[in-house]
Structure formats: structure tokens, C-alpha cells
Amino acid sequence: MIAQLLLLATLFAAPAKPTASPKVPAPVRYTILLGGNRAGSHVETRQPDGSIRYAYEFNDRGRGPKIEQWISFGPTGIPTAMEISGIDYFKASVEEKFTFHGGTATWKNRAETGKVTTEQGFYTSLSGTPGEIAVLARALLAAPDRKLHLLPAGDAKIEKISELTLRRDGGKRTVVQYSITGLDFTPTPLWLDKDGSFFAQASGEWFAVVREGWERSVDTLVRVQDKVAASRLSAAAFAIGRRSKAPVVFLHARVFDAERGVMVLDQTVVVEGERITLVGPDGAVTVPAGAETIDATGKSLLPGLWDMHTHVQRNQGLMYLACGVTSVRDLGNHIDELATSRRVWDRGEEIGPRVIAAGFIDGRGPFQGPTKVFADSLAEAEAVIARYHELGYPQIKIYSSIKPALVPDIIAAAHKRGMRVSGHVPAFMTLEQFVLAGADEVQHMNFVFLNFIADSVKDTRTPERFTAVARLGAGIDVASPRVRTFIQHLRDRGTVIDPTLGIFEGGFTDRPGEMAVGFAAVADRMPVQIRRGFRYGGLQVPDGMDERYRASFRRMLEMTKALYDAGVPIVAGTDNLAGFSLHRELELYVQAGIPAPAVLQIATLKAAQLMKRDADLGTVAPGRLADLVLVRGDPAANISDIRQVEMVVKGGKLFKAAELCETLGVKP
Numbered sequence: 037m038i039a040q041l042l043l044l045a046t047l048f049a050a051p052a053k054p055t056a057s058p059k060v061p062a063p064v065r066y067t068i069l070l071g072g073n074r075a076g077s078h079v080e081t082r083q084p085d086g087s088i089r090y091a092y093e094f095n096d097r098g099r100g101p102k103i104e105q106w107i108s109f110g111p112t113g114i115p116t117a118m119e120i121s122g123i124d125y126f127k128a129s130v131e132e133k134f135t136f137h138g139g140t141a142t143w144k145n146r147a148e149t150g151k152v153t154t155e156q157g158f159y160t161s162l163s164g165t166p167g168e169i170a171v172l173a174r175a176l177l178a179a180p181d182r183k184l185h186l187l188p189a190g191d192a193k194i195e196k197i198s199e200l201t202l203r204r205d206g207g208k209r210t211v212v213q214y215s216i217t218g219l220d221f222t223p224t225p226l227w228l229d230k231d232g233s234f235f236a237q238a239s240g241e242w243f244a245v246v247r248e249g250w251e252r253s254v255d256t257l258v259r260v261q262d263k264v265a266a267s268r269l270s271a272a273a274f275a276i277g278r279r280s281k282a283p284v285v286f287l288h289a290r291v292f293d294a295e296r297g298v299m300v301l302d303q304t305v306v307v308e309g310e311r312i313t314l315v316g317p318d319g320a321v322t323v324p325a326g327a328e329t330i331d332a333t334g335k336s337l338l339p340g341l342w343d344m345h346t347h348v349q350r351n352q353g354l355m356y357l358a359c360g361v362t363s364v365r366d367l368g369n370h371i372d373e374l375a376t377s378r379r380v381w382d383r384g385e386e387i388g389p390r391v392i393a394a395g396f397i398d399g400r401g402p403f404q405g406p407t408k409v410f411a412d413s414l415a416e417a418e419a420v421i422a423r424y425h426e427l428g429y430p431q432i433k434i435y436s437s438i439k440p441a442l443v444p445d446i447i448a449a450a451h452k453r454g455m456r457v458s459g460h461v462p463a464f465m466t467l468e469q470f471v472l473a474g475a476d477e478v479q480h481m482n483f484v485f486l487n488f489i490a491d492s493v494k495d496t497r498t499p500e501r502f503t504a505v506a507r508l509g510a511g512i513d514v515a516s517p518r519v520r521t522f523i524q525h526l527r528d529r530g531t532v533i534d535p536t537l538g539i540f541e542g543g544f545t546d547r548p549g550e551m552a553v554g555f556a557a558v559a560d561r562m563p564v565q566i567r568r569g570f571r572y573g574g575l576q577v578p579d580g581m582d583e584r585y586r587a588s589f590r591r592m593l594e595m596t597k598a599l600y601d602a603g604v605p606i607v608a609g610t611d612n613l614a615g616f617s618l619h620r621e622l623e624l625y626v627q628a629g630i631p632a633p634a635v636l637q638i639a640t641l642k643a644a645q646l647m648k649r650d651a652d653l654g655t656v657a658p659g660r661l662a663d664l665v666l667v668r669g670d671p672a673a674n675i676s677d678i679r680q681v682e683m684v685v686k687g688g689k690l691f692k693a694a695e696l697c698e699t700l701g702v703k704p
């Protein structure tokens with residue numbers, strides 16, 4: 037900032053004679069797309085001193101950042117100063133600063149305060165704008181070996197992937213695809229113009245930032261990116277995992293009997309091809325001649341785990357299997373992208389779980405979900421339901437902007453086709469009304485709480501559906517007659533609850549600068565940039581409300597136990613970091629007071645039964661598909677042992693968890 041002030045003083049001083057002002061390029065504008073819909077903007081303005089200012093904002097269902105970022109550069113193109121201010125995705129204030137001077141780098145952000153003596157490195161912000169990735173790309177391209185040390189830690193490397201000529205209204209533009217490693221579990225793609233200026237970055241159809249006027253090119257960019265990713269993921273599928281030509285036999289295993297909810301000691305399990313053929317006590321099962329044997333002494337063999345609340349992306353397949361998750365339920369995705377993921381995973385062309393799909397449907401408006409599927413009339417809704425039914429989807433997920441008046445008819449139309457209905461409770465409805473309208477399931481524990489504080493919440497499409505529960509949830513008496521009566525009503529109707537407790541633990545109890553409670557057990561294994569994010573904190577807590585927010589989460593645990601005790605069906609879903617967050621979700625159910633064996637049943641057989649896949653999945657039994665997880669220890673006695681995945685079997689292939697993790701940059 038001092039350099040800028042000095043520059044301004046120079047510009048406004050009266051010169052001895054007129055001089056030409058430095059020529060400053062016009063601002064460059066970008067469009068933010070969410071689910072293919074325009075949601076915001078990103079503006080790049082180059083300053084006379086060579087620094088860059090970015091203004092970035094978008095609206096995602098009432099959430100979304102509004103950030104300004106200023107970056108100043110040294111002679112090598114590496115930032116020597118950076119300032120970021122505004123509000124983040126959940127509307128928390130942002131103040132982040134970095135400087136490099138005289139061989140010393142200092143930085144301060146929501147999660148970190150650091151100072152280090154260094155020759156220089158590229159500081160990667162926690163709250164920056166999309167333009168920063170282009171700044172990093174240009175610095176990497178100018179660096180020796182196209183590699184740079186990152187601050188506070190880590191390294192990044194860039195690779196040119198391809199060039200692409202785009203056409204628009206008779207004009208054309210050549211853009212270059214690059215890939216940066218070192219920032220995430222998988223390479224980060226981006227697009228630059230031939231001159232190195234930022235053109236676009238896209239994460240599938242969920243999020244994209246693209247040069248204004250070129251919005252229609254995003255689908256093309258994504259298709260090209262997908263081909264590159266497919267090649268990488270296909271190579272991983274070839275290199276990781278193997279298909280045994282002989283039967284595979286697990287000896288001396290502790291086998292989880294999901295039907296009875298008990299561990300059975302000293303068991304032999306025989307797998308031939310994709311199926312389990314024999315299960316029985318050691319010595320009582322004939323081991324086939326020439327079989328490959330695996331000594332499972334001291335280990336537990338479980339049915340593959342289910343995550344019942346996901347929004348899968350193709351590059352997450354490895355993450356799910358690395359954590360023993362062999363089946364997921366997708367509760368909202370783009371139809372074509374999801375179909376591709378399912379196809380390549382089912383065929384074994386890439387590594388990933390089995391997917392049960394639910395069709396997402398929302399109403400149009402300022403808080404609409406990131407989707408292309410909307411219904412503001414019954415005719416529109418019936419057409420959407422018919423399409424999902426034709427695609428084989430067994431379930432519909434209603435979202436927050438659906439008109440309440442349409443809900444009973446939407447549910448009836450889906451039920452008529454034999455489809456389940458779940459979702460967010462639409463705005464201006466209560467959970468009780470949603471259930472009376474015929475809903476089979478509700479996503480997220482906050483909607484259970486909102487049922488009892490409806491008079492205090494204006495619009496559940498906004499972030500208030502989180503913050504109101506954080507403020508007021510602690511005051512709800514789970515043992516009160518009103519709550520108990522409603523829980524019994526849920527039990528009588530067979531309404532399923534998908535609590536996703538992990539996301540509320542993070543939102544209500546994580547604090548800036550402290551390691552996220554839900555990921556503390558695995559943080560040291562993670563890539564450095566992922567690990568930094570675990571210290572960002574949750575919702576911004578108003579002054580004097582710290583203990584209140586924590587108490588509200590404890591009340592969620594109490595509610596979960598009350599639901600379980602009353603016989604209300606619970607499914608284990610996360611809506612969070614692929615694979616790794618399911619382990620924490622299961623730990624939280626045990627923390628709530630549900631016995632660990634019952635939690636394992638929830639995450640295996642009961643999920644398969646709910647989705648009518650229990651004839652093939654959910655148990656370790658003859659005739660079932662051999663979707664299996666071998667873990668060290670006994671998660672029925674200590675649920676956290678579920679984290680110690682050693683081997684996963686799915687689709688007739690055996691995968692070592694350590695090899696899957698290594699591919700993701702995760703330490704075994």
C-alpha cells in the first residue's frame with residue numbers, strides 16, 4: 037500500500053511540463069457460473085504500478101463471497117505483497133495480508149499468523165479470488181523447471197496440457213490448458229490466453245469463472261478437461277488394484293455380521309470373481325485349491341460402507357474407496373456428468389463406488405440451487421419426475437425454493453411411480469408439514485430443529501437455516517412433550533432422518549486458527565493446502581455466543597440419540613469431504629450414544645435395505661457381491677478403528693488403501 041500511495045503522490049504532483057499518463061488496460065470482466073447459471077462476477081483491474089486488483093462476488097442460495105484482492109509483484113512475477121478483504125462464502129469477515137521484504141515473508145489470515153526467512157516463495161491465500169490461480173500459473177511458467185515453493189508450505193508445479201481454438205460470432209480465440217499439482221488431491225486445471233492472461237477455470241458444471249462473453253465455451257472447456265482427467269484416472273485404475281485369477285480367501289478374520297450387529301471371530305471368507313461364495317469358522321470352510329490367501333488376523337472384515345448423502349465428482353472416486361466407501365447415494369448432480377461417473381466406475385474403467393442417484397428439483401428464484409432442473413408448476417414437476425424415472429432414479433430430492441403448495445402433488449406424482457421423496461424442507465414450510473405432505477426422508481439435522489423455531493426464522497433458503505439453529509438450538513428441550521410427540525410421529529410414519537452431523541460440528545464448533553475437530557485425526561496425512569483449510573473455522577460466531585453455538589451442536593447429538601431410541605430410521609450421510617468425512621460421521625453417532633455395532637449396521641445393511649439393494653449388498657454372506665473393507669482393529673468395539681482401512685474389495689478387484697492414498701497425495 038505504501039508503494040501505491042507514493043505513486044499517487046507522484047501522479048498528482050504538478051510536473052514541470054505535461055507528460056503522458058501511463059497507459060492502464062481496461063478492466064477485464066469475468067462471469068461466475070453455478071450449475072450453468074450466471075451467479076456473479078470477477079473483475080481484474082491492472083494498476084499503473086503493475087499491481088492487480090480483483091473484485092469477486094457471487095450468490096449461491098443466499099451464500100457467497102464478496103472479496104477484493106490486491107497483489108503487488110517483484111521482478112520475477114512472484115507476489116511481494118497481498119491484501120484481501122471482504123466477506124467469505126458464509127458471510128464472515130475476511131482480512132488477509134502478506135508481505136515479502138528483505139528476505140522475510142510475513143502473513144496473517146483467519147487461520148494463520150506466520151513469519152519466515154526465505155529466499156522467496158509463492159504465498160497461497162486462504163480467501164483469495166480466482167485470479168490468484170492465474171497469477172500462480174504465470175509465476176510457475178517463468179520459474180526454473182516450472183516449479184515453485186509455496187508459502188506457508190508445500191510445492192507446486194505446472195504442466196501445459198493442450199491448446200484449444202474457440203469460436204464465437206465469427207471470431208475465434210486460442211486458449212491454453214494448464215494443470216497445477218500441489219494444491220489439492222488431484223491436479224487443478226485452468227485456462228490462459230496465449231499471452232498468459234486468465235481466461236477460465238471450471239470445476240465440472242458446478243462452478244466456472246470465464247471471460248465475459250465466452251460463457252458458452254464452458255461446456256467445451258469441461259469436455260476437454262474431462263478427457264485429460266479420464267486419461268489420468270484410467271491410468272490409476274490400471275496401476276492400482278488387481279483382479280485375482282484365483283479365488284481369494286480371507287483367513288482368521290473378525291467378520292461383522294450386519295444382520296445381527298455383532299462381530300464373529302475366527303472366520304474364513306471365500307471370494308470368487310465378484311461374489312462371496314463361502315463364509316464360516318476357520319477350519320470348517322474348505323479353501324479352494326490354488327486360492328490366494330490373505331491373513332486377516334487382528335483385523336475386521338466388513339461390508340463396504342455407504343455414504344448416503346453425496347454430490348459426487350468424478351475425481352473423488354479414489355477418495356471414497358480409499359476410505360472403504362463402496363456405495364454412495366448422490367442427492368443432486370448434473371445428469372450427464374453423473375451418468376458418466378457411474379458408467380466408468382461400474383465398468384471398472386476408473387476407480388469409484390457404486391452410485392444410487394436421486395433426482396434434484398428446485399424452484400426458480402434468487403436462492404435457487406445450482407441446477408438446471410426447475411419446476412414452478414405441477415406440469416413442470418411431473419415432466420421432471422418422469423424423466424428421472426425413465427433414467428432409473430429411485431428417488432427425488434426436493435429443494436428449498438420449491439413452492440410449498442406444489443409439495444404434496446410432487447410427492448404424490450413421485451410415489452405413483454414408486455419413487456421415494458426426500459429433501460430440504462422448502463422455505464415457508466415446517467418439517468411437520470413436509471412429513472404430512474408425504475415426504476419419506478429429510479436431509480440435514482438443522483431442519484428437525486427449524487421445525488421448533490419456525491416463528492423465529494424468516495426464510496430457510498438463506499444462511500439463517502444454519503445461524504438460527506446455532507443461536508437457538510441449545511434452547512430446544514429434546515425431552516419436552518412437544519419434541520417427544522413429534523419424534524413419535526416421525527417413527528409412526530417411518531420418516532428417515534439424514535443428519536449430516538459432521539457439517540454442523542464444523543459450522544458450530546470449529547474456530548479460526550484451531551484444527552477442525554472432525555478432521556484432526558487425519559489432518560497430518562493430508563496435502564498441505566487441504567490441511568491449511570482445516571484451520572479456517574466454521575460460521576462466524578457473534579460476540580458472547582461461543583458456548584451457545586457449541587451447546588447447540590451438543591443438542592444435535594442429543595436429538596440424534598432420541599431419534600434412534602424412538603426407532604426413527606437414520607442414514608449415515610455426509611455432504612462433505614469425500615470418503616474421509618464418513619468416518620467422522622460414524623464417530624459422532626457413537627458420541628451421541630448409539631452403540632458402535634448399530635452404527636456399523638446403519639452404514640452398511642440398513643443403507644442397502646433402504647435403497648432395496650440388500651439382495652446384493654450390505655452383508656458378508658454367500659451369494660452377495662464382494663464389496664468388502666478390511667480394517668485393522670475392531671470398529672464394533674472402537675468405532676474410530678474404521679479409519680484404519682487396509683484393503684478394499686469392489687467389482688472383483690482388490691485395492692490397497694495405501695496405494696489409493698498415495699495417488700491422492702495422502703499419507704497412508
